[in-house]
Amino acid sequence: xxxxxxxxxxxxxxxxxxxxxxxxxxxxxxxxxxxxxxxxxxxxxxxxxxxxxxxxxxxxxxxxxxxxxxxxxxxxxxxxxxxxxxxxxxxxxxxxxxxxxxxxxxxxxxxxxxxxxxxxxxxxxxxxxxxxxxxxxxxxxxxxxxxxxxxxxxxxxxxxxxxxxxxxxxxxxxxxxxxxxxxxxxxxxxxxxxxxxxxxxxxxxxxxxxxxxxxxxxxxxxxxxxxxxxxxxxxxxxxxxxxxxxxxxxxx
Amino acid sequence: xxxxxxxxxxxxxxxxxxxxxxxxxxxxxxxxxxxxxxxxxxxxxxxxxxxxxxxxxxxxxxxxxxxxxxxxxxxxxxxxxxxxxxxxxxxxxxxxxxxxxxxxxxxxxxxxxxxxxxxxxxxxxxxxxxxxxxxxxxxxxxxxxxxxxxxxxxxxxxxxxxxxxxxxxxxxxxxxxxxxxxxxxxxxxxxxxxxxxxxxxxxxxxxxxxxxxxxxxxxxxxxxxxxxxxxxxxxxxxxxxxxxxxxxxxxxxxxxxxxxxxxxxxxxxxxxx
Numbered sequence: 001x002x003x004x005x006x007x008x009x010x011x012x013x014x015x016x017x018x019x020x021x022x023x024x025x026x027x028x029x030x031x032x033x034x035x036x037x038x039x040x041x042x043x044x045x046x047x048x049x050x051x052x053x054x055x056x057x058x059x060x061x062x063x064x065x066x067x068x069x070x071x072x073x074x075x076x077x078x079x080x081x082x083x084x085x086x087x088x089x090x091x092x093x094x095x096x097x098x099x100x101x102x103x104x105x106x107x108x109x110x111x112x113x114x115x116x117x118x119x120x121x122x123x124x125x126x127x128x129x130x131x132x133x134x135x136x137x138x139x140x141x142x143x144x145x146x147x148x149x150x151x152x153x154x155x156x157x158x159x160x161x162x163x164x165x166x167x168x169x170x171x172x173x174x175x176x177x178x179x180x181x182x183x184x185x186x187x188x189x190x191x192x193x194x195x196x197x198x199x200x201x202x203x204x205x206x207x208x209x210x211x212x213x214x215x216x217x218x219x220x221x222x223x224x225x226x227x228x229x230x231x232x233x234x235x236x237x238x239x240x241x242x243x244x245x246x247x248x249x250x251x252x
Numbered sequence: 253x254x255x256x257x258x259x260x261x262x263x264x265x266x267x268x269x270x271x272x273x274x275x276x277x278x279x280x281x282x283x284x285x286x287x288x289x290x291x292x293x294x295x296x297x298x299x300x301x302x303x304x305x306x307x308x309x310x311x312x313x314x315x316x317x318x319x320x321x322x323x324x325x326x327x328x329x330x331x332x333x334x335x336x337x338x339x340x341x342x343x344x345x346x347x348x349x350x351x352x353x354x355x356x357x358x359x360x361x362x363x364x365x366x367x368x369x370x371x372x373x374x375x376x377x378x379x380x381x382x383x384x385x386x387x388x389x390x391x392x393x394x395x396x397x398x399x400x401x402x403x404x405x406x407x408x409x410x411x412x413x414x415x416x417x418x419x420x421x422x423x424x425x426x427x428x429x430x431x432x433x434x435x436x437x438x439x440x441x442x443x444x445x446x447x448x449x450x451x452x453x454x455x456x457x458x459x460x461x462x463x464x465x466x467x468x469x470x471x472x473x474x475x476x477x478x479x480x481x482x483x484x485x486x487x488x489x490x491x492x493x494x495x496x497x498x499x500x501x502x503x504x505x506x507x508x509x510x511x512x513x514x515x516x517x518x519x520x521x522x523x524x525x
Contacts, residue, residue, distance in 0.1 A: 150344035153312050157338045158361050159331055168357065172348045248348075 038220040046224040053209070054228045061205035062232055064121055065193035068128020069236070072189075073182060075129065076136035084144035084170070085162075093137075101134045105192050109199040124196040124205075131192040136181040143177025144170055179244040186236040194229055206232065257324070258413050258445035259286040259309055264318030266304055266471075277470035278304040282318075284464060284473065286445055288412065293448045293456035293463045295502065301471025302449045303417055309447060310338055310415050322413060334362060336413040337406035337444075341421045343398040345390040351401050352377070352386040358408045376404040379438060396427035403435070407442065414439075414446045420455065429490070432458055453506070457481070457498035458490065465505040475505040 020040050026032065027039040034042060047054070083090040105127050112123035147170055155165045197207025206229045213222035266279040279301040286292045294302040307313045308320050311331040322330035330336065337358075345354045355376050359369045377383045380400040390398055399419055406414060420428045432455060439446055450456050456463045456479075463477045479498040481489060489495050 148344070150340050150342050151346070153307075153310075153340065154338070154344050156312055157310055157331065157336075158358050159334065160361050164361055168361070169346065172346070175348075 034219050035217060038223055042220040043223045043227065046218075046220040047227065050209075050221060050224055054206075054225060057204060057206045057209050057225065058228050058232060060121075060202075061190075061193050061197070061207065061229075062235075064124045064196075064205065065128055065189040065232070065236065068125040068193065069132050069185060069189040071125065072129035072132030073136045073185060076133045076181070077140050077178065080137050080140035080144060081166075083141055090141075097134060097137055100130060103130065105131060105195060106199075109196045113196075113199050113201045118201045121202065123201065124193055127196045128189050128192050131188050132185040135184040135188065136178070139177045139181030139184075140174060143174030146173055146177065175247065179240065179248075182240050183237065183244070186240040187233055190229070190233040190236050256288055257285060258288045258290065258322065259284070259447060260319075260321045260324075261285070261305070261309065262319050262321075264305075264308060264315045264320060266301065266308060266313065267316045279308075279315075280470035280472055282471065282473055284476075286413075286447055288445050289443050291439060291446045291448065291459055291461045293450055293460040294466060295450055295453065295456045295463055295506070296466030296471075296474075297468055297506075298451070299471070300466040300468040302466050304471065305466075306415055306417050306447060306449050310336065334358075334409055335411060336415050337409065337411035338415045339399075339402045339406040339417070339419045341418040343390070343395075343402040345398055345401055345405075347390050350387050350389055351382060351393070354390065354401055355404045355408060357405060362409070372408065376407060379407070379441075380404045380434070394427075396423050396431060399423060399431065400434075403438070407438070407444075410442065412444055414444050414448075416446060417449045418451070419448075421451070428452075428455070435459065453499050453502050454490070454495075457495060457502055463498075463502050463505075465502060467508075474508070477501050477505050 023037075024040050027037055079089075079093060083093050108130070109123070109127055112126055116123045116126075151169050151173075155169055160168070194205070194207040194210075197205045198211055202208070203212065206225050209225045210222050210229070213219075213225060261282060261284040264279055264282045265277070267275040267277050269275045282301070282305060284292075284305075294305060296302050304313065308315050309322065309327060311320075311327040320327040323335055325333070325335070346357070349357070352373055355373050356369055359372060364372070373386075374383070377386055380403060382397060382400055382404070385393065385397065390401070393401070399422075403419065406416075420431050423431065436459060446459075448456070448459060458481070461478070461480045463479055464473055465475045465477060466472065467474045477498070479502075481492075481494055481498065
């Protein structure tokens with residue numbers, strides 16, 4: 001176990017360090033200007049300076065992403081459950097979901113920001129929820145339709161009720177698909193929460209900090225916030241993976 | 253249930269509708285009686301409707317005309333009353349449930365109290381020789397072991413009738429023979445009637461009291477061969493004269509003529525139309 005952990009952790013860490021050293025050498029030896037590519041040491045210095053602000057921005061964007069993710073995923077899962085049960089809901093939703101899937105968030109963000117006013121977090125959460133909805137809905141519905149004919153026959157032979165069939169066969173069978181959707185959605189949630197901040201509104205999140213730092217030509221600082229954004233994405237992705245692992249074998 | 257007749261199939265026709273034309277006649281005017289405690293195999297080439305017949309008895313499909321009764325009740329009522337246990341060619345275990353939980357499934361669905369459930373599951377696991385694998389998941393078992401779990405599950409509610417659709421079809425020959433011996437033992441212990449679909453002549457002869465030989469297009473019963481090789485069916489039976497004689501009789505019934513007259517490779521009943 002311990003050596004396995006080492007084998008999984010050490011190589012990527014070594015690669016990361018090598019890349020950082022190479023980056024530093026490239027900037028120093030190549031005399032590259034900070035507005036093109038700041039040195040890792042410069043970014044690290046900035047990281048130290050802005051850490052308190054970075055932390056609050058991290059939490060602000062993280063909260064938006066999390067709330068949007070949960071709301072969008074819950075809505076998507078319940079809609080998928082309905083659609084798998086009632087074919088008219090399926091017929092109603094399929095074109096709507098196709099429409100939602102092609103809505104560009106860059107087009108939607110300014111509209112929603114205006115709608116809810118510049119001091120509200122709501123537009124960002126709504127955007128995250130919309131973006132999250134599509135992959136979770138599509139994957140969950142696919143999972144719910146994946147019931148093997150032999151399982152269907154078996155449950156019919158047992159004269160099981162619809163609810164029993166859902167609880168013992170359909171929903172547990174769909175769980176891996178739900179998590180495929182959630183894994184995609186967790187990264188999308190962070191990305192869209194950050195992008196949503198590019199279009200005005202409150203100046204409290206990572207996205208706003210990145211744009212304002214870049215606008216002030218403070219490139220190492222902008223990069224420090226980008227680093228924060230990467231960490232946020234990794235946290236979300238790892239958390240969904242961990243939940244998936246915990247749930248997958250225990251469900252009945 | 254003191255019914256002397258487990259399954260009564262009377263003049264059953266099953267036509268599957270197709271997009272164009274009159275539909276496919278899977279079964280035409282089939283009648284069959286299975287007595288309580290009797291082991292009956294359905295054998296025939298693909299397309300002879302043997303699986304369809306089994307599905308009609310299980311009320312997984314409905315006949316186009318004719319009637320199916322199970323222990324004197326319409327098949328539909330018998331299904332609602334859980335009068336039969338069923339096993340399919342693929343074990344059909346739920347992969348996210350342990351062996352124990354899979355066997356427990358029908359008991360749980362029918363709200364059997366937890367303590368009774370546990371005792372029954374333990375009993376069934378020792379019956380199929382899987383007590384050591386209670387906590388394993390299906391993907392950790394071999395195909396033969398999975399099929400044993402499926403058989404234990406079909407026996408969970410001590411049914412007086414077992415419906416089996418090629419349950420050993422996907423197993424290798426050695427596992428298959430061992431499973432057949434086990435099935436004979438289990439049937440002797442439980443006294444259940446069995447309707448067993450197979451395409452293997454030796455399997456049908458080894459297991460059955462009677463072998464129902466069917467022919468395709470449309471599915472019909474060609475002949476019913478009495479084999480009944482007696483109570484003590486062990487591995488030795490496979491080398492006895494009576495076994496070979498049974499195999500020959502079923503084969504001849506399948507081909508509709510003595511096999512000596514035909515070349516060896518004409519073993520397929522499909523060739524006869």
